[in-house]
Amino acid sequence: MDMMDIIENYESVVRSYVRSFPTVFEKARGSYLYNTEGEAFLDFFAGASVMNYGHNHPELKKALLDYLSNDNVVHSLDMASVMRARFLETFHDRILKPRGMNHRVQFPGPTGTNAVESALKIARKATGRPGVVAFTNAFHGMTLGSLSVTGNQFKRDGAGVPLSYTESMPYDSYFGDDFDTIDYLEKMLQDGGSGVGHPSAVIVETVQAEGGVNVASGEWLRKLQDCCRRNDMLFMIDDIQTGNGRTGHYFSFEEFGLDPDVVTVSKSISGFGFPLSIVLVKPEYDIWEPGEHNGTFRGFNPAMVTAKRAIELFWSDDSFANEVQEKSKHVRARLAALVEKYPEAQGTVRGRGMMQAVAFENEDIAGAISQHCFKRNMIIETAGPNDEVLKLLPPLTTEMDDLDRGLDLIEESLRAVLADMGIGGHQPAANQ
Amino acid sequence: MDMMDIIENYESVVRSYVRSFPTVFEKARGSYLYNTEGEAFLDFFAGASVMNYGHNHPELKKALLDYLSNDNVVHSLDMASVMRARFLETFHDRILKPRGMNHRVQFPGPTGTNAVESALKIARKATGRPGVVAFTNAFHGMTLGSLSVTGNQFKRDGAGVPLSYTESMPYDSYFGDDFDTIDYLEKMLQDGGSGVGHPSAVIVETVQAEGGVNVASGEWLRKLQDCCRRNDMLFMIDDIQTGNGRTGHYFSFEEFGLDPDVVTVSKSISGFGFPLSIVLVKPEYDIWEPGEHNGTFRGFNPAMVTAKRAIELFWSDDSFANEVQEKSKHVRARLAALVEKYPEAQGTVRGRGMMQAVAFENEDIAGAISQHCFKRNMIIETAGPNDEVLKLLPPLTTEMDDLDRGLDLIEESLRAVLADMGIGGHQPAANQ
Amino acid sequence: MDMMDIIENYESVVRSYVRSFPTVFEKARGSYLYNTEGEAFLDFFAGASVMNYGHNHPELKKALLDYLSNDNVVHSLDMASVMRARFLETFHDRILKPRGMNHRVQFPGPTGTNAVESALKIARKATGRPGVVAFTNAFHGMTLGSLSVTGNQFKRDGAGVPLSYTESMPYDSYFGDDFDTIDYLEKMLQDGGSGVGHPSAVIVETVQAEGGVNVASGEWLRKLQDCCRRNDMLFMIDDIQTGNGRTGHYFSFEEFGLDPDVVTVSKSISGFGFPLSIVLVKPEYDIWEPGEHNGTFRGFNPAMVTAKRAIELFWSDDSFANEVQEKSKHVRARLAALVEKYPEAQGTVRGRGMMQAVAFENEDIAGAISQHCFKRNMIIETAGPNDEVLKLLPPLTTEMDDLDRGLDLIEESLRAVLADMGIGGHQPAANQ
Amino acid sequence: MDMMDIIENYESVVRSYVRSFPTVFEKARGSYLYNTEGEAFLDFFAGASVMNYGHNHPELKKALLDYLSNDNVVHSLDMASVMRARFLETFHDRILKPRGMNHRVQFPGPTGTNAVESALKIARKATGRPGVVAFTNAFHGMTLGSLSVTGNQFKRDGAGVPLSYTESMPYDSYFGDDFDTIDYLEKMLQDGGSGVGHPSAVIVETVQAEGGVNVASGEWLRKLQDCCRRNDMLFMIDDIQTGNGRTGHYFSFEEFGLDPDVVTVSKSISGFGFPLSIVLVKPEYDIWEPGEHNGTFRGFNPAMVTAKRAIELFWSDDSFANEVQEKSKHVRARLAALVEKYPEAQGTVRGRGMMQAVAFENEDIAGAISQHCFKRNMIIETAGPNDEVLKLLPPLTTEMDDLDRGLDLIEESLRAVLADMGIGGHQPAANQ
DSSP states (O other): OHHHHHHHBOOOOTTOOHSSSSOOEEEEBBBBEEEETTTEEEESSSSHHTTOOOOHHHHHHHHHHHHTTTBOOOBOOTTTTHHHHHHHHHIIIIIIGGTTOOEEEOOOOOSSEEEEEEEHHHHHHHHOOOEEEETTTTOOOOOOHHHHHHHHHHHHHTTSSOOOEEEEEOOTTTTTSSOHHHHHHHHHHOOOTTTTOOOOOEEEEEEETTTTTTTHHHHHHHHHHHHHHHHTEEEEOOTTTTTTTTTSSSTTGGGGGGOOOOOEEEEGGSSSSOOOEEEEEOGGOOOOOSSSSSOOOOOHHHHHHHHHHHHHHHHHSHHHHHHHHHHHHHHHHHHHHOOOOOOOOOEEEETTTTEEEESSSSTTHHHHHHHHHHTTTEEEEEETTTOOEEEOOOTTTTTTTHHHHHHHHHHHHHHHHHHTTTTTOOOTTTTT | HHHHHHHHHHHHHHHHHHHHSSSEEEEBBBBBETTTOOOEEEEEHHHHHHHTTTTHHHHHHHHHEEEEHTTTTTTTSSOOOOHHHHHHHIIIIIIIIGGGGOEEEEOOOSHHHHHHHHHHHHHHHHHOOEEEETTTTTOOOHHHHHHHHHHHHHHHHTTTOOOOOOEEEEETTTTOOOOHHHHHHHHHHOOSSSOOOOSEEEESSSSETTOOOEEOHHHHHHHHHHHHHHOOOOOEEEEEETTTTTSSSSTTTTGGTTOOEEEOOOGGGGGOOOOEEEEEEGGGGGGOOTTTSOTTTOOOOOHHHHHHHHHHHSSSSSHHHHHHHHHHHHHHHHHHHHHHOGGGOOOOEEEEEEEEEEESSSSTTTHHHHHHHHTTTEOEEEESSTTTEEEEEEOOTTTTTHHHHHHHHHHHHHHHHHHTTTTTTTOOTOOO | HHHHHHHEEEETOOOOOOHHOOOOOOEEBBBBETTTTOOOOEEESHHHOOOOBBBTHHHHHHHHHHHHHHHHOBBOHHHHHOHHHHHHIIIIIIIIGTTTOOOEEEEEOHHHHHHHHHHHHHHHHHHOOOOOEEEEEEOSSSSHHHHHHHOOEEEEEESSSOOEEEEOOOOTTTTTTTSOHHHHHHHHHHOOSSSSEEEEEEOOEEEETTOOOOOOHHHHHHHHHHHHHHHTEEEEOOOOOTTTTTTSSSTTGGGGOOOOEEEEEGGEEESSSSOOOOEEEOGGGOOOOOOOOOOOSSSSSSHHHHHHHHHHHHHSHHHHHHHHHHHHHHHHHHHHHHHHGGGGOOEEEEEEEEEEEEEEEEETHHHHHHHHHHTTTTTTEEESTTOOOEEOOOOTTOOHHHHHHHHHHHHHHHHHHHHTTTOOOOOOOTTT | HHHHHHHHHHTTTTOHHHSSSOOOEEEEBBTTTEEEOOEEEEESSSHHHOTTBBBBBBBHHHHHHHHHHHBBBBBBBOOOHHHHHHHHHHHHIIGGGTTTOEEEEEEESSSSHHHHHHHHHHHHHHOOOEEEEEEETTTOOOOOOHHTTTHHHHHTTTTSSSOOOOEEETTTTTTTTTTTTTHHHHHHHHOOOOSSOOOOOOOOSSSTTTOOOOOOOOOHHHHHHHHHHHTTEEEEEEOOOTTTTSSSSTTTTTTOOOSEEEEEHHHHHSSSSOOOOEEEOOGOOOOOOSSOOOOTTSSHHHHHHHHHHHHHHHHHSSSSHHHHHHHHHHHHHHHHHHHHHHHGGOOOOOOOTTTEEESSSSSTTTHHHHHHHHTTEEEEEEESSSSEEEEEOOTTTOHHHHHHHHHHHHHHHHHHHHHHHTTOOOOOOTOO
């Protein structure tokens, strides 16, 4: 049986990305994936922002191979290990301390949803109240707690049980620019008759990646933080997809001077695609009983090896952040030019840093572009409740030439899509 | 700051095992862990049964290093990869097919709790009913869905919200040998006035490891399966800790001729301590919509490398299983002799295969033995609602000499504990 | 349109008793109902034990007409009224005080389910814990809280939402006489791994009327009360159907020397069929904020008029109780003789006081007897999860002759049913 | 013990109105209550709109006494009775039919909360979906289902369990006049990522009486009905307090041409303060199984006697409605003049029909007026989340002179309150 047949026959029908990108990948390096035919695919998805430093980064790989070759301990639950201590020290010294953060680090299990589940438990334990405020089009994970703060109805329905103890509130600009959604939240919280009660916490993404690359302004986030303080609720930021430099700083919230009580981090933290997840929690809320939350894989040392090395390489000074910010401006400018050049596509550019996107009025366009890009050996995904948003998530280390190459392919694909759809007088391209 | 100080200062207070085994581990090989002083610790815990094939098994390590050295793709979400196909093929050919199982393989995320959350969703979707039957002293995980089928109240309270849609039913022999708990379950299911309703599924561990090494008999499990069939409920086995050879066969249920609809597998499946988890689901229940359950780290290829290699090494024929069964008999016999020799300890031997345990009437004894063993450079854990059970989980590959060494240390520790506690006229040993 | 047509056309299809007893009632007096044709029906149902003192008792009617004729206040919410004070005084002086009870009286709204909802709130507020233990085949009402402690699945399914925060435990003798269900409950409560947690209260009926006239022994109830005390849970008795003399004493629990923390009373308390309901709560648990539970009809004075008068008439000394106990013995003896005479009917007698019943192995018999009785102008209902129990609930004031007449009709009907079904060689009666 | 002492000693501390109006009432006639001293109190509360036709209306009393004097059946569960048929016929012929409504009538139990619980069950059964949309500051009752659609947090907290399966949405003008709350609801419903999902129904009061006499416009209600139709949700109106003529028509919604799928009616339906409640449900949603919802007191015939007679007396033609509308205009005009005359009171007039109110900026004023009115022998209540609204609910039959007398007392009390509070230069009145 060939490999694609094996997958179709033996794997559950729940598989999804393989349906959009039907080729068998074998190798990966930097911003490229390679299939078994040796064809190179430009990667503008980066494993859902897990590969911010590119695939198989040589320095990270070196550290990993050194570690693994020498019989260092791989799996140590939450016992002490050299690597755990080294990672904690590096994370403290180079990430937390310079940013004035005194948060403690919890290892809640190796995935983002473990971190979100822990954050929810922390808020509920710290306040003794069950409710949590989440936002329209939020995405926080697939386990029952995380799903309860996720907006997507298709995913929610998958639970098979009602999802409770959460309030879904309108995100920034959800109902137009004239409607201040924090004022609305505040009124609901202050009004003893609103039915909302007194939640324990707010959990928020600074940019809603899965939800459609919806960007919250710094002002809105600050107002939200103030609202939390005023109403005695924990302010919790889910930085799983937006953290690790994706928006141009290590944390997505630091440029706004925010001071979240709890932060969840995962995806690119290992820098090498190894499962790792942490929860940052202020000491005053770090009131767990020992073992009150646990999990088997919360001591996966190899992931800490690359995580520590990635911090040393990229976050010892500002140079990498500056570089990401420069690239971000370039991508943003090119996308702005693109939507201006093709007004018939009715696209709007959104995003922060290296998470840029184009939302299309016609909900079929983004998916069609993604398919056309794939034909041109490029991986790019869609987002939003109706997949109406084309989302650019290249590795942060992508060279300028490759960024331009990707943007060219997007334009070429857009043109092809417009032609396919007969929009704006475009003709089918010869090479379709 | 020394490494233990770093951990105490920077890591969350939720950490637990490090409190029982306060040393910093650096290396690991086979059945031994080594701390930074170079001291060897005999490992009778195996990372909570994650290291069934021992630490840093050379053949697995070789396959892993080969894979990682050659820029093979590490992280591929649920896109097709060479390694995904190869793992699926091997798992199908060497595990499922020889056992007459036609289950599909789902990658639900890399940890056990991801698998359990998926299993619960499957049962609810397949039946359209929310309820799930779980058992007293069950342990299925820490995310909200898995926690709802977990018995431990301390863990449940950590949720901070009521845990719903589950029925806790008495496990095998829960209420003594004369009370048939399946008859009780059946009556509750058949009686339209019982308040239990019509659950979607039963989820069960064949041995409750965390719950105190409570062993279900084959007869009880078969009766439970029949009960599920009769009552149109899915029969789901959580083989996360009991699978991968721990009980003497690949699956813990195969010797009883059971035919579960859904099986969760994790922990030792990668064989190397790498996070990996799968759900096995019969095709008739594999009715997911694409992407209805997802998760970032469900395409962690390096874990599939060692998982495939482990199957090839250990499960290509019966020799390894036979060896484990032999060792199990030896351990069991020595424990039986031990409790007979020290009747004043009021111990009872329990377990299956290489998951053997001694339950003590006096709830302080097991923990005290564990501490004494640690002083003697051995890692062994307790289990049960009051930590009253000493649980032996050595790697399955542990040499007979090391097994005996561990059993000697347990006896020595028991004697020391009895002396400390002034039980049965034992005198404090000179070397305490 | 004739009256039955009006009902069939204009009333919701949810109506039920009218389907079993399809005639239009007009008058009622003592133990008889009369339809529009003037036919008298012997009433062995008493409006589900609402008419314990018979229909239109002349003394109660007199007090009521006096009250209503003189423009006394009918509806006063929970403002003070003469009648409210007079009822409270009488209830205190003649019911509570002689029984050594210092409970406070809450008016939770005029129906039993209002009382149960209040009781649940009291337990949860007093303990800060949400869980409540209820029993298999319990019936406590149809609103969402009461339904959550009701066993009947058909009724529960009507909720349309999962019913949570309750644990359904086996009632007395639920699993045979050898299985002590309180020991089971105790073990589940003591075991930190049982999944049951720490409920706030137990709510129990001393006889489960709707559930099939299942009788709890005094020993079992005392053990249950002890279990509550030991486990810091409120002991709550739902005496809605069993109270007001039905079992031979004012409260069903007094002969066992029980001391419940909360008691719900309704149905026959007004004695005249007027909606009234009270919750008795020990002062230490009467910790409501003013208005924390309210309801429009909690000051329905006419119901208090007859309630007060009924207490004066029937509960000023022991004579009525003694009389009920005498009648009960007679009914019980005749039923015992009946099942002995017709062993082929495989009936078992159950009950306490004037709530006696026959449970039949063949689940169709009880309903068929009820139908045959109706043909013979007698009203008698069935109970139990499968309507397999024939339930005798005549007014407590029913004359001995009428009791015998009813029992004769039951025997006649049983014989007819056995004949219809071809059981035991009975021949269809000529008058069928 | 005097009567007030009896109440204080024997009744639960949950009592509330008696604290605001501490006198013992004995008689009642028309718009007046009389205490044991024979003092008359002008009633601007009408038992929370239960006594729309005044206390002890002679015609209703006559019908009731006739019925009760002649041994007509009082309590008949849901068996057929003459009175049940007569009430259904009258309700159909004089209320439903002239308004083009073909709803079936369900008797869900005798109180408003029974009706709301039934309505919720109907919506959930008809759609198979658990969610229900309710509004900020809604009040629907105190049992667990009704409480879950009630906004008031103090009442909700009384539940002691999380209240689930409902979405609290902003009522008309909740967030100012520029923010269209139906557009907001519509967006939340249409957006697959909003987290709101697909509710089964909307339940709404046309005027939120308890919530502060918040008035929904006809346009808003029509838009809400359209939204329900478009989104396949039942449109359910709770007319318990607003129905029976309170707003100037029999139903509060008829003047807007609305066509609700389900309507709950209670409070004044019996017209005499007797507990009665009905649910009106369109035939297509009347899909109950027999007995799926039940309750003891759903056949309380005396309440049907007065209910039938009240319809005959007041709703056989338009004259009563017209009269109520005239009085309403008068009350409204006088309140408007009042707030204009005392701008320092910062009052705003709200209401529809004979449910008029003044909301005060200073949250203490309304309560203080109520207390001053009581000193002047008048009963009037407050409403709103902070009791900041003075609510006028006189019987609809109140004579114009008495209305004016009440309005004079309100003005006098307002003046006294302003003086007490030192607002706007008012001097304490001599007679305070």
